[in-house]
Amino acid sequence: MSRIAALAVCSLLLLTGCATANAQGTHVGYADRAGPAVIGTDGSTESRVVAALYGELLTGAGQKVRTADVSYASPVATAQAVVDGRISVAPAYESTLLRAMPGGQTMPGNMEATLSMALPPGIVALPPAAAQGGVVLAVTPSTAKRHRLYGLADLRGAGTGLTLGGSASGDPDAPSVAVLKKAYGVTLTPAGTAGTADVRVLRGTDPAIARDGLVVLADPKAVVPPEHVFPLISAPALDLTGRTALARVNTLLTTAQLAKLTASVDAGETPGRAARAWLRAKGLLNRP
Structure with a gap:
């Protein structure tokens, strides 16, 4: 199969384990090439806010970043863009992502292992924030x-x-x-x-x-599956410093905090400005 055909198949089937590879078996794509990491979002305010947090953290860590030229239709479409190599980083949600993985194995009580087994080579689910968007x-x-x-x-x-x-x-x-x-x-x-x-x-x-x-209302029987937000990344696009920077937001970004950020953007504040103010208030960003 030609490389172009392989990309076409991957774009149709999200996260089936298909990844375009070079002779050494390394996942390659537009977002993996030299240059800034490309951050993508869907059209929701929540996604744009989280992406702005990621962008500010990465920039503060010395990583060059830019925002994708288009916004995607849904979290699944955004995740597919990461898999296809069109973008480097995107906010993703656990159950939404797993639902898009045909035949993915589930490790009960271990979402991290489940995602690790289901994702194709070169695509990494970083640890989730406390915030749930479900x-x-x-x-x-x-x-x-x-x-x-x-x-x-x-x-x-x-x-x-x-x-x-x-x-x-x-x-x-x-x-x-x-x-x-x-x-x-x-x-x-x-x-x-x-x-x-x-x-x-x-x-x-x-x-x-x-x-x-x-x-x-509390849901002790978990009839609603977890939907913690986490960074889905193309591994070659972010080094250890960048990944560590994104991990710093995990415990501080709660559902209530994300709701406040989303509300402020809905009220007219830009995602970047809201993200910078919140990160500075939490001691995660020093630059103005």
Whole structure:
């Protein structure tokens, strides 16, 4: 198969273990060549904020970086661009990435090992941040107080009159009423994307959670899979110094912190400015 044909196959099948290689078996692509590391994002505010954090950290570590000329349609498309060698670094999410890997093995309780086994040669999942961008189920403070709701299992005591819906109800990881019934024995009525549903299906970084003081319900049975954000990189593009710089954000970037950053950008601040201010406040960036 020609090198061009190999690239075409890789672009169609995300993370199947296919990688363009040279005679020594090393993954090669545009983003691996000499020059700045190329950071890509999808169109979401959250992705642009995280990418800005990565860019500032890498620049502060002496790594030359630039932003990709296009934004991708989804986290999966952005990850595919890393695999194809079109970009060097991108924010990625655990379960979203694994869902795109046909036949990938899963190591229960060990997401790092699972990703390591599933990714093709030359593509590396760096350790994740504490922040999760996945789906959560939340209720208003008044609903939580009225029904004494702290976790999803508590919904059993609320009877059968509550509805389930919200802006993230169409997400692949959003649990259906049937899934919640099976896992927790609760009875809810589906309400689609209605923002007035009693139990709201939202992204964990949705600004409405902090703005409205919503109570996120605990999910001890993990019916919603983890979606921690992490840097997906083309290994030749970042040296140890660059990788270490990205790792510094892990424990400090919580879901609540990422939600605040996202909200500030939605309110008009640029991702770069928001990222610089936050990193300086956390002692991770010294330059102005």
